[in-house]
Amino acid sequence: MTLVGFKRLTIQPFNDDGTVDGDPIVIEGDSNKGGTISAEVSGLSKEASKVAASDIEYYISQMGVGDVSVDFGLLDVPHDAEARILGQKTVGTDDKTIIYVGSDTAAPYCGVLLEAKDLQKNSALLGFFRGKFSKDKETANTLDPSESYKPESESYTFSAAASTDSGDQNGEYVAKYFGSDPETIASVRTQVLKETQGA
Numbered sequence: 001m002t003l004v005g006f007k008r009l010t011i012q013p014f015n016d017d018g019t020v021d022g023d024p025i026v027i028e029g030d031s032n033k034g035g036t037i038s039a040e041v042s043g044l045s046k047e048a049s050k051v052a053a054s055d056i057e058y059y060i061s062q063m064g065v066g067d068v069s070v071d072f073g074l075l076d077v078p079h080d081a082e083a084r085i086l087g088q089k090t091v092g093t094d095d096k097t098i099i100y101v102g103s104d105t106a107a108p109y110c111g112v113l114l115e116a117k118d119l120q121k122n123s124a125l126l127g128f129f130r131g132k133f134s135k136d137k138e139t140a141n142t143l144d145p146s147e148s149y150k151p152e153s154e155s156y157t158f159s160a161a162a163s164t165d166s167g168d169q170n171g172e173y174v175a176k177y178f179g180s181d182p183e184t185i186a187s188v189r190t191q192v193l194k195e196t197q198g199a
Contacts, residue, residue: 001118001124001176001178002118002119003116003117003118003124004116004117004118004119004121004124005116005117006036006037006038006039006114006115006116007028007036007115007116007117008026008027008028008036008113008114008115009026009027009028009036009039009072009074009112009113009114009115010024010025010026010027010112010113010115010193011024011025011026011027011081011085011110011111011112011133012024012025012110012111012112012192012193012194013025013084013085013108013109013110014108014109014110014111014130014194015108016108018109018164018165019194020193020194021108022084024193025081025084025085027074027077027081032076032078033076033078034074034075034076034077034078034081035074035075035076036072036073036074036075037072037073037074037075037153038071038072038073038153039070039071039072039073039114039126040070040071041068041069041070041126041174042066042067042068042069042070042071043065043066043067043068043069043160044065044066044068044174045062045065045066046062046063046064046065046066047062047066048060048061048062049061049062065173067159068128068131068159068160068173068174069131069157069158069159069160070112070114070128070157070158070160071155071156071157072155072156072157072158073153073154073155074153074154074156075151075152075153075154076151077154077156079097079099080097082135083099084108085107085108085110085133085156086101086105086107086133086134086135087105087106087107087108088100088101088105089101089102089104089105107132107133107134108132109130109131109132109161110130110131110132110133110158111127111128111129111130111192111193111194112127112128112131112158112192113125113126113127113128113188113189113192113193114126114127118178122178122179122180123177123178123179123180123185124176124177124178125175125176125177125178125185125188126174126175126176127174127175127176127177127188127189127191127192127193128158128160128173128174128192129160129161129162129163129165129169129172129173129174129175129191129192130160130161130162130163130164131158131159131160131161132158132159132161133156133157133158134156134157134159135154135155135156135157136155136157137155139154160173160174161173163191165191167191168191169191175188175191175192
C-alpha cells in the first residue's frame, strides 16, 4: 500500500455514550481552518514472539495488533477545534475566548478518517473507530528578520482503541479501503464517523 498525498483529515468527537458530539472537524487546507502535513501510523502488527519446542523455534505467535497510534503533523488547526479534540475547557466566545488546560482536561473519544489516493488514483481511506488525541507541547521560536517566515506543522498523537460498536468493525481498530465505489466509501464513513447514510 502506497499512499499519495494526504488531502483531508476528518475528526468526529463523541459523547461519553458514544454518540456524535457536534459537527465533525474537517482539516483540508481551507483558509484559516488548518491543513494536513503528515500522518504516520504505527502498531498495526504485534511484535512476533517465538516459542521453542524440540530444540527448534516451533511456533511464532503474532496475533492482533501492537499499540496502534497515529502521529500527525498539522498546520494552523483552529484553537477551538484543538480545544475540542484535547478536551480543554473554553470560556467566552469569539475573540473573548479563554482556553484552560489543567487537572480537569480530559480528551474525548474521537473517530478519525484520513483521505488520500493510491498509485492508481483511487480513493484511499484509513479510518480509526475510536481513540484519543494528545498534544504534549507548544513551541515558540524567534523570527529571523533576514528570512521569510515559514510556519511549521505541530505534532499531535492519536492513540487508537478497538471499536465497541456492533457489526464487522467490533473489536477492530482500523478500516482501510482502496477504490472508488460510493457505497463502500459511505459505509466506511458511517462506521468511523457515525454519519447517517447520505450525509
